[in-house]
Amino acid sequence: MFSSEFLPLLKSYLPLCHVLKCIPFDYNKDSGRLETFRSAGKRSIFKLQCTLSAFYCMAMFLNLCFGPLSATEKFQGSAFFFLYLISTVARWAPDNAPIQVVNSFLEFEHRFLSGHYHHE
Structure with a gap:
């Protein structure tokens, strides 16, 4: 359900988010997982947007x-x-926290719900 409903919607919004630089991650087609940006410039623009949101919230x-x-x-x-305020604080989460949540749901769905669980 997560990979069939949420992931296609996320993939469709990612190009717009990359233009706006409002999220610090990208979808890797090879691994099927979300990864953080490697570009320091894109990460700094994201942090600048977070700072501007905090200033607006203070104002x-x-x-x-x-x-x-x-x-x-x-x-x-x-x-x-x-x-x-809630949305501003949520953006200040560490860069990999939202990615780990999405990747965990995808991994859970892949392993347990598809019946391919191998006990390690």
Whole structure:
């Protein structure tokens, strides 16, 4: 299910993500796994985007606390602030953590669900 539904969707979005440089990994067709970028330039642009997201999150927080917003507007803005904060913190995960999760699901599905499990 994971490799038949999620992986094709991920592969279709990867070219757009490479143009935007918003994810630090690529799909290796030979091994069938996700791998981190080897280019230091692409990784540095990704980290720059993470830093810009953190600055935007800080500016949003300061505007909610000290800005000229009414209590209702602050309450509405806080919902968007927390959503953005969660997504910003999730991007700061180590580069290989999301890759390991996806590769683990693919390996589990390949070994256990296809019936090719060999006890090692």
